[in-house]
Amino acid sequence: xxxxxxxxxxxxxxxVAKAPAGGSHKGAPRGGRVRRLTGNDRIVVFAMVIVPLxxxxxxxxxxxxxxxxxxxxSWDGIGGVSNIKWIGFENYKNIATNYPPFWPxxxxxxxxxxxxxxxxxxxxxxxxxxxxxxxxxxxxxxxPIYLPVVLSLALIGFIWQLQYSRDFGLxxxxxQFLGLQEPDEAIDWFGDxxxxxxxxxxxxxxxxxxxxxxxxxxxxxxxDPSLREAASVDxxxxxxxxxxxxxxxLRPINIIVVVIxxxxxxxxxxxxxxxxxxxxxxxxxxxLVTSNVTGEASRIxxxxxxxxxxxxxxxxxxxxxxxTIFKEEEx
Amino acid sequence: xxxxQSEAEYLARLVPASVSATSSRRTVLKGALGAGAALxxxxxxxxxxxxxxxxxxxxxxxxxxxxxxxxxxxxxxxxSDEIPKKVVQALADGFKAASGTTVKINTQDHNTFQENINNxxxxxxxxxxxxxxxxxxxxxxxxxxxxDVSDVWKNLTGFTDGxxxxxxxxxxxxxxxxxxxxxxxxxxxxxxxxxKGYTVPKTLDELKTLSTQMKKDGLDPIAFxxxxxWPAMGTFDVLxxxxxxxxxxxxxxxxxxxxxxPKVQKVFSTWAELLPFHQADPLGRTWQEAAxxxxxxxxxxxxxxxxxxxxxxxxxxxxxxxxxxxxxxxIGADALxxxxxxxxxxxxxxxxxxxNALLTWLGGKDAGAVYxxxxxxxLIANSEVDTSxxxxxxxxxxxxVGSAKNIAQFLDxxxxxxxxxxxxxxxxxxxxxxxxxxxxxxxxxEGQAKTIFTS
Numbered sequence: 001x002x003x004x005x006x007x008x009x010x011x012x013x014x015x016v017a018k019a020p021a022g023g024s025h026k027g028a029p030r031g032g033r034v035r036r037l038t039g040n041d042r043i044v045v046f047a048m049v050i051v052p053l054x055x056x057x058x059x060x061x062x063x064x065x066x067x068x069x070x071x072x073x074s075w076d077g078i079g080g081v082s083n084i085k086w087i088g089f090e091n092y093k094n095i096a097t098n099y100p101p102f103w104p105x106x107x108x109x110x111x112x113x114x115x116x117x118x119x120x121x122x123x124x125x126x127x128x129x130x131x132x133x134x135x136x137x138x139x140x141x142x143x144p145i146y147l148p149v150v151l152s153l154a155l156i157g158f159i160w161q162l163q164y165s166r167d168f169g170l171x172x173x174x175x176q177f178l179g180l181q182e183p184d185e186a187i188d189w190f191g192d193x194x195x196x197x198x199x200x201x202x203x204x205x206x207x208x209x210x211x212x213x214x215x216x217x218x219x220x221x222x223x224d225p226s227l228r229e230a231a232s233v234d235x236x237x238x239x240x241x242x243x244x245x246x247x248x249x250l251r252p253i254n255i256i257v258v259v260i261x262x263x264x265x266x267x268x269x270x271x272x273x274x275x276x277x278x279x280x281x282x283x284x285x286x287x288l289v290t291s292n293v294t295g296e297a298s299r300i301x302x303x304x305x306x307x308x309x310x311x312x313x314x315x316x317x318x319x320x321x322x323x324t325i326f327k328e329e330e331x
Numbered sequence: 332x333x334x335x336q337s338e339a340e341y342l343a344r345l346v347p348a349s350v351s352a353t354s355s356r357r358t359v360l361k362g363a364l365g366a367g368a369a370l371x372x373x374x375x376x377x378x379x380x381x382x383x384x385x386x387x388x389x390x391x392x393x394x395x396x397x398x399x400x401x402x403x404x405x406x407x408x409x410x411s412d413e414i415p416k417k418v419v420q421a422l423a424d425g426f427k428a429a430s431g432t433t434v435k436i437n438t439q440d441h442n443t444f445q446e447n448i449n450n451x452x453x454x455x456x457x458x459x460x461x462x463x464x465x466x467x468x469x470x471x472x473x474x475x476x477x478x479d480v481s482d483v484w485k486n487l488t489g490f491t492d493g494x495x496x497x498x499x500x501x502x503x504x505x506x507x508x509x510x511x512x513x514x515x516x517x518x519x520x521x522x523x524x525x526x527k528g529y530t531v532p533k534t535l536d537e538l539k540t541l542s543t544q545m546k547k548d549g550l551d552p553i554a555f556x557x558x559x560x561w562p563a564m565g566t567f568d569v570l571x572x573x574x575x576x577x578x579x580x581x582x583x584x585x586x587x588x589x590x591x592x593p594k595v596q597k598v599f600s601t602w603a604e605l606l607p608f609h610q611a612d613p614l615g616r617t618w619q620e621a622a623x624x625x626x627x628x629x630x631x632x633x634x635x636x637x638x639x640x641x642x643x644x645x646x647x648x649x650x651x652x653x654x655x656x657x658x659x660x661x662i663g664a665d666a667l668x669x670x671x672x673x674x675x676x677x678x679x680x681x682x683x684x685x686x687n688a689l690l691t692w693l694g695g696k697d698a699g700a701v702y703x704x705x706x707x708x709x710l711i712a713n714s715e716v717d718t719s720x721x722x723x724x725x726x727x728x729x730x731x732v733g734s735a736k737n738i739a740q741f742l743d744x745x746x747x748x749x750x751x752x753x754x755x756x757x758x759x760x761x762x763x764x765x766x767x768x769x770x771x772x773x774x775x776x777e778g779q780a781k782t783i784f785t786s
Binding site for chain 1: 445446448449450453467474476558559560611612613614615616620623624748749752753756757758760761764775778779782783
């Protein structure tokens, strides 16, 4: 990873020699950056800046701005802009006071983040550390843990429906087989709103842990073995080696893991949508946006207001993330 | 054929196509992945369709199926399931044989078609397309997104006034040609009822007595599943029409009556009395699973559309039904939900004469015969069509609907779709979780209804 090849006698990550500021371009003289670009270079640079910028504008920034603007409107998506009625903050007022699914959705999104962050992500990291030990059949264990990430959403929905179905599901069947449950006391995993969110979170964590495991495993494989050797020579045990040496060295991966966890929990959507369209205990902001904007409903303004709220929440996390990154780069 | 599509679409993502080779049209599952591609292609196909319309045809009258021969007409179809797809192909072949005009079919995934209907109609819709009777049809008509087919109706025979009024827009003109329909009723297995000596209940009290007896006999009296949100709307509809009558249903759906009206509260409180007889925990159960309870003789009866029989194909001869019993003798029991499927015309078809010719043919006897022959799980709207091939269930369904004085389309087809999907589904599910606070629930529905219907 960031710590160079094994020929580099690194002991402590804090004292690792930094890469030369000019990059690894060996041929370029120190003052090379001042040199004027050739015509071709300019075209390349221009294209590399303009094309992504254009795509970002068209597919990200403009739609986001349009959502914010439309959130102040009442529009059923039929006819041109002239049919749009501007109603100020009415949509936001309605969402907060006159839309029962909204507050549960906010709670569920937060719960989703907390569970992924404190349970699923550590679990995935734990799997990775275990599998990195070169235990026997490591690849054999690796496969089922990572499988959920590879499976299509269609299959995942099917699998969990088979598990959780009240009348025909595997979980209730096993409980009844073991005599832990009477048939008429069957647990309504997806129907009881107090249980459904946990059932969905279990399914989500199952997939998320596999994802994190793979990312982390890749990171762990890149850790210089001499680091660990040095640590063990110094008398550190496994746990201490991990937390004092390996974990800090994997800092870039850790940041990616945190960012992915936050992103995954904010955009959590597919699973609840395929379970019951994000209703009845599985309300999430993203599902509410979809059910209002897409489909025949076409409450464009109302849905846009929901989307804007989601954007605002995302911005909080993005700001924190960027602030941290920039702060580090300054140091 | 649209009703259970959310469920079918849901299942379509779950079961590989190779596994789903059953013949049931609602459970036959289309690879949902293909839907996106079909959608993308439809616009292109629509754009190049109908280009062969000749100048001479422009003068042909609406009835001029003879005049508008040859050429091509485009047809937007939501018949993505196996049997409906066959029906559409057979219809296209039949029209080609009758008129020489080629029907260019653009099939889209059923649910995708429905969800994208706004964009579809504002883009380049096909000359003729599949849709349903009800509020949404009238809404498109009033927005100028659908073509007037009054001229086609002048040449249509065999439709009752009920079908004609269901095809009429707010301005009194027709915008819809019906093809098929199915009733909602209470289904049960004859063998179970004969064995236990149950009789068909005629009143609410008899229904309650029967349900109590079924409970004693170890059955769940009324099978029930509402995981997908829409099946319970059928129960609300029928209770509302039994307690308050058909006209109240229509007024309520149009929000001419407030949802916190005591009459609406009475519907919910009556439902609350019946809930103990329903299968427990409906919100985690699909309608297919609930139907299995009847099929497996674990539940006594099930209020659903005729399509429920697709889950009971193994014992179809053993299935019977009755219309939901009377609650108020002054209201009676002669109204029911019987959603109608059919066809509409684009506001500006590329070839108006041929579009009209196709619609005239689709509403006629020949098309009805093709439909009846190819799809045995629905009823033909045109009464002149030979229905001697009907199954016993089809015959009885046709009689039931024929004897009904008023036919509703279904809650989500009779009201604004935004209201039905974003307010009523969560509201009914909330009610099923906590049936006690009827007043608070109705107040909440009314609060949301106000903002939606005034927008």
